[in-house]
Amino acid sequence: MRKRNRLAGLLFLSGVLTLSAQQSEINTYKLKEFDEALSLYRNSQYLSAQLIFDKVAAENTKQDLKADCAYYSATCAIRLEQPGADEQMESFIADYPASSKQPIAYSEVARYYFQQGKYPQALEWFEKVDEKSLSGKERDEYLFQKGYAYFSTGRKKEANDYLGQVVNSQEFGSQAKYYMGFMAYETDDYKEASKYFDEVSGEEKYKEKLSYFQADMNFKLGKFKEAIKTGEAAMAKSNAMEKSELNKIIGESYFNLGEYDKALPYLKEYKGKKGKWNNTDFYQLGYAYYKQGDYTNAIAQFNKIIDGKDSVAQNAYYHLGESYLKTNNKQQALNAFKNASEMPFDARIAEDAALNYARVSYDIGNSYQSVPEVLQAFLDKYPQSAARPELEGLLINSYITSKNYQGALALLEKNKGSNREAYQKVTFYRGLELYTDGKYDEALALFSKSLSEPKNGLYTARATFWKAETQFTLGDFKSAQSGFKDFSVSGQASATPEFKNLQYNIGYAAFKLKEYDAAATAFEAYTTAGKGDKKRSADAWLRLADCRFVTAKYWPAMDAYNKVIEGGGSDVDYAAYQKAISYGFVSKNDKKIEDLKKFEATYPKSQYRDDALFELGNTYVSEKKTQLAVAAYDELLRDYPTGNYNAKAVLRQGLVYYNNDNDEQALLKFKKVAADYPNSAEAQEAVATARLIYVDSGRVSEYAAWVRGLSFVEVSDAELDNDSFEAAEKQYQQNNEKAATTQLAAYVSQFPNGLHSVKANFYLGQLYFKQNAIDNAAKSFQKVADAPRGEFTEQALVRLSEIALKKQDPANTVVVLKKLESAAEYPQNITFAQANLMKTYYEQKDFPNAVIYAEKVLANPKTEDKVKSDAQIIIARSAWLSGDEAKAKSAYATLQTIAKGELAAEALYYDAYFKSKEGKYDLSNAAVQKLAKDYSSYKYFGAKGLVVMAKNFYNLKDSYQATYILDNVIKNFTAYPDVTEEAQTELTRIRTEEAKTNSSIRQ
16 A cells, blocks of 8 residues: 555656756746846837736746746836836736735836826825835935936925925935025025035036026025126026026116116016016116116117006006106106006105196096196095195196186086185186087176176176177077177276277177167277287278268268278179269269269179169169160069069069050059069058059059959958058057067958058067967068068068977978078078088998088188088098098088087098098107197097007007007096997007017017
8 A cells, every 4th residue: 555655656757857848948938038028128129128027928938937927027017108107016916915026016117207207196106115125325316306207297395395305315315405505495494405415516517507507596585786797697597597697697786786877788688487577577678778868778678567456557657757757758658657646555756646647637638537626636635745836836727728628617507615716717718618619698697707707807898898799699699789888998998809899899899789880980990009900800891881871971981881892892783883882872873873883894693783773773763764774674584583672673574664654654654563562552552553553544443353352352352451561560669568469460461461561460470489489470471582582581581490490390391491591682591591401411330421511611702600610520521421532531621620619520530530540650649648738529430540559659669658548548438339339449449460470579
């Protein structure tokens, strides 16, 4: 039994020996492959090595060999950045806990990632390393690399902990101290930084870097001279980025030492952080230029600080304002001071900026708010300012010089106890503005307010004059006369600009009151003084002549008319006509005839030519030159088929024939008058004279048959007709309005075609119009207008035009005004018709017709400046709205020469607009400044002008001014959405363009 077992054992051993020999051969082969793979691994041929390591591991069962293969394969995977490489290394550690590679696996991976600069991944593996298993040298390396990895990933506390453990390491100590010094430097712990930097300063490889840090630390410690010294020393050894920073350190050090001339070249060489400058950089360079007196370059730098909201920006904007003042760019200075004054960072700068803002506003005007508001706001905010007396003086003057009388008046009304002399002046000038704008009732109230504060005799006198002038314009001639007399006895009257026209105005007031002798005395005094303008002087001579004429002083009248004729003004034809008829009143009919014939030849297109022909005919009649008389009447009827004298001329021809016993010819003329001009006084006289012919010739039945066909002759009621009208007319003439209205209405109802129906309807229309019974007035005037032309036709058409305008009925307005234009003989009525047709067409957006009538108005030499302004603005606006900018430009340019008030502001805005469009940006800005200074009360055009100014500044490469102005337009002019919308569009455009060019990069 035992033998068998032993044999089995031997057999087993024999097998073992055989297997062992075979395995040895295999292992020897595999070890050779392993060595080959290891050689490839060491030569960084990781993929080839990995394939062999994996093959050896798969074909070998020896655990330590498999472990080594698994370790190196995982290491290759990490180096090849294969997916799952980290998991592969983790598997090695888990599968082979007894491997000799186990202690170095984590640190090997960590070291690899560290060497690759992949510090977050390195830290992951460093965390897995068992620090206790590391030898001294390995541990130092581990601590340094882990500390540096923390440093590189921004975890400075952990970095400090690990690097601090190797500061005494022979191999890693210097590096650790350098990085610990750098971390202290970055946290502004310059004492700690200096300690570490000093410890490594003797080593060559750190010298270059340390000089830069030392320069910066000296600067930050306020050791500016040391910073300059170390910075200069570091410059040659530094790279481009460091040189840029050193230039900044040196430049700013000189800046802080107040040595701006030395600072300039260094500040200019600074390249900025990542190529960009911040607001402080621009401020320092700008201020250095400013201190050198180089204001142009200072402006260029300060202007790059856009949208700054800190103390640096406030300082910059303040010095920008001063630089603009030094270069006489006051509008730009105003904007910069305004900006600085509104910032809260430095109260002293804010106050001084506000003071300068107020002074410049007073000097050039202010489009954002009235100058008095600016000055008052400063006084309210800084009541203890040393400049208070100066500002109070400016405030008083600003009420006048800014011409923002409306805004100034509002401020003064709030503080009724303040400066009453200023109140007197402002109410006076505001009254003048309102008078110019045609708001006479409001103007009258303001002149009365001015007179209630008689602080300054000069303005008391002027207000007295203009109150009287306004009363005259409103038709209150008696009050006007009294006012002009009060002005004349004022002690300051002779010192006023109005004084030279006093006698002219006194004369007109008396003239309107039909006090012709008094009027003549005043007009004569005015012409004798010879101080009036040419137009007024000619008119005064004319009115003097009329006064003499009315008071039957014909020879003196003719002398005065001769003065008008010699002057050759627009009324020369009227004077010539009046002179001619004056000869008739001094029994010089031969001379009268001669002058009337001369008149017809000299003034063939005069509006008085029909008067002259009629008078010529009448004079021939009186001289018994009947054929010439009839010929004169024929010429009148031929040339003026719808004229005022037609009924009279035909009647006169009939009477000439009647008086010369030519009854048949007379009857033809009388019947023509009755047929063509029914209801007229001439028709009544024609019928009456025809009756005499018929009765004398015994043809009474023929007369009766003719008369029965005439609608206006009611033979049986004629006496009642006359009595009824006479009673009503008497009430009308005595100004008994109520009784007159009742009786005239009864008359036209009872006698719709009565003898006096035209006159009755006209009187009734006048009464209804005065009572504001517009519809009733229109009906009465329409009956007058529909009747054959007579003495009331033109006046009725005027009233119908006024009613149509008042009712805002454009279609009917055009019809009536065109009738008036064609029928009118009085120049003022033609002008009235054309001016209102012009306005009506414009309101209907019928621009071609509006322009036609505007040009008619302008062609009339007697058109007043106010109406000319209206015409010119309609031409300009129509051209603008029609897209004809060339014509608009020309019209606005002409308007500028005659316009006042708001129209002048509008014209000035367009002057700025067109100059801007032509690229004349500085001239355009000058126009906007004038608009702000002289017309600040017209806020709409002031706001539009600011938008133009902003565009100008942007085109002048001044983006700060452009954006600042637009921002303020958007904030301050919300009442004008079209303007703020345009400003917002422009602001967005500018900021978009600025973003494209990256304006924060220093150019």
